[in-house]
Amino acid sequence: MSARPSGLVRLQGALTGGDFRALAGPILIVLILGMMILPLPTFALDLLFTFNIALSVMVLLVSLYTQKPLDFSAFPTVLLFSTLLRLSLNVASTRVVLMNGHSGGDAAGKVIEAFGHFLVGGNYAVGIVVFVILVTINFMVITKGAGRIAEVSARFTLDAMPGKQMAIDADLNAGLIDESTAKKRRTAVTQEAEFYGSMDGASKFVRGDAVAGVMIMVINVIGGLIIGMVQHDMDFGRAATTYTLLAIGDGLVAQIPALVISTAAGVIVSRVATDEDVGTQMIGQLFTNPRVLFITGGIVAGMGLIPGMPHFAFLLLGGGLIWLGRKLAARAAASAAAAAAGAATPEAITAPTEAPDASWDDVQMVDPLGLEIGYRLIPLVDAAQDGELLKRIKGIRKKFAQEVGFLAPVVHIRDNLDLRPNNYRIALNGVEIGSGEAFPGQWLAINPGQVSGPLPGTPTRDPAFGLPAVWIETAMREQAQLLGYTVVDAGTVVATHLNHLITSHAAELxxxxxxxxxxxxxxxxxxxxxxxxxxxxxxxxxxxxxxxxxxxxxxxxxxxxxxxxxxxxxxxxxxxxxxxxxxxxxxLGRAITQQLFPGSGEMNVIGLDPSLERLLGQALGGSGLEPGLAATLLDQARQAVDMQQNQGLPAVLLVQHALRPMLSRFLRRSLPQLKVLSYAEVPDTRVVRVTTTIGGQV
The missing domain is CATH 1.10.8.540 (FHIPEP family, domain 3)
Structure with missing residues (x-):
């Protein structure tokens, strides 16, 4: 058993093993803090501003060339570091502008001077307009849209995560994938969900950066006017022109990369957690595509050829990126050639495999009993989340076998993304025989008919027996019990419904x-x-x-x-x-009677009026029940069942033995709760009392 290396051990390994990618994160943090605290020379500012532009272009291109979400999982981290880099450059440039701005337009470096003079023609009014437009586009359009996309994607991805995991388990159980592949797919699903959660928060960095850019420019203008007029005895016009142009140049050189990064945030909507540290993720994923380095180097070098730009900084960095891209491309070509050489050996050449023909194994048989659930009900059947429904279903099958007399088929459970999240569906031989809705974490308060007050919640009906019910929160459970409600959890609701349907469809099973x-x-x-x-x-x-x-x-x-x-x-x-x-x-008469009337007490049953009994006897020997007689019989039987149930007595109709099969088949469909018993099936030791009579008005 091995533990994961601590941060100190990994840092020591990076220093001794030569893996300097792991140092990228700490070095960048130190540079950012240094730029905020220590004064920087103008050449360093030029180089860092150039690096900031190159970094933003590179991030955008990587996001565009990414084919799968997991290919650029470090994007939220890159977004955080690029935002911190821009803000630290703003702090460093603000210090230089306010300290040396009175000496001329190049006091803060060539890059700020070029953006302040060349891009806006030296007109600070035009510069202010351009800067406000860029900030508006970044803040109101790109950043707002990217934040909304991240929020919605996070919600849907997290909601769909249990369903994806169930699909992986189903493929594993069906033998379509092995355990190793299932583990990788589960890891990928988890990483994707973590990314969307991170992106939802990372989008706030971009919005804050846009607001900070406006505030920094305003502070630079106001601070420059005060310092120029008070400390350096400059007149208002000269101070306004000098410091405003420097502030605009500083703002533009920061806002243009911010705009590019915001665009990349709108393109990339993926974030996962890996076993690598942040520096390894950033370096390993930014510098793996030679095309990105070629295009980025070309753009940066091209900007260095523009008149008025600091040629050395842009050409140096652009040439370096192109050189690095060539090195990576050469390395990739060598690896590909080696792989092709290995694949071309005689031992590696095999005959092309043909797709297998269809067979009887491809025929998918329907399940005798199936339970399909929405993805929010997956925790009820997930043993890893302490789901109790599986144990209850096993108990249902065992109880059914003991009470009914045979073993019911196995209940096959699968998730169905076509169902609503909280719905479930029970199928017999592929045909739905029942459905319902359950809410894990809530309780179903069922009204048995004698409650003392209402309950706040979501009104519904008990899916098994159709009784009025209310879905309530856990805090209302004791109050519901005090009011006379029968309170059950979501797993019990599904299990009870399944048990009721299995029992009522026992003949088909x-x-x-x-x-x-x-x-x-x-x-x-x-x-x-x-x-x-x-x-x-x-x-x-x-x-x-x-x-x-x-x-x-x-x-x-x-x-x-x-x-x-x-x-x-x-x-x-x-x-x-x-x-x-x-x-x-x-x-089986004794057992049937004992089932309907436990014990040896008096049997309170529903009887038939003698005149109706004669009519039914004639119908039995003739062509059957007349429509009018059938309707009256059914209506009065329904009234008799209601009277029996209101008195708390079982709904049992006692008739002549010859009439029992006909009446049972006729009444079973409309009144399944009514059991028809014949006199011949009642043991001689039982006492019968007729409490309700059918047919008095026929």
């Missing part, structure tokens, strides 16, 4: 494969029963239909011994799955 696995499980304890029954006595498809019919009516299939014994007895002479289901229900 029981496929032929699940039935065979269920028979294999029973066969380990009773192999003879399975051998004699399937497929000799009853086909696997018929057994599946019987089990699905039981599940559709909410009857668990845990008691497979009773189910199989009943089918073994009646299947040789009864082939219809519906009749077999009715016979199986009779055998």
């Amino acid at each position: 029981l496929g032929r494969q699940e039935v065979q696995q269920l028979l294999d499980r029973i066969g380990r304890d009773a192999p003879k029963l399975i051998e004699d029954l399937v497929p000799k006595t009853i086909a696997l498809a018929t057994l599946q239909k019987v089990l699905q019919s039981l599940l559709e009516e909410g009857v668990p299939i845990r008691d497979m011994r009773t189910i199989l014994d009943t089918l073994a007895e009646h299947a040789p002479r009864v082939g219809d799955p519906h009749e077999l289901t009715a016979l199986t229900r009779l055998a």
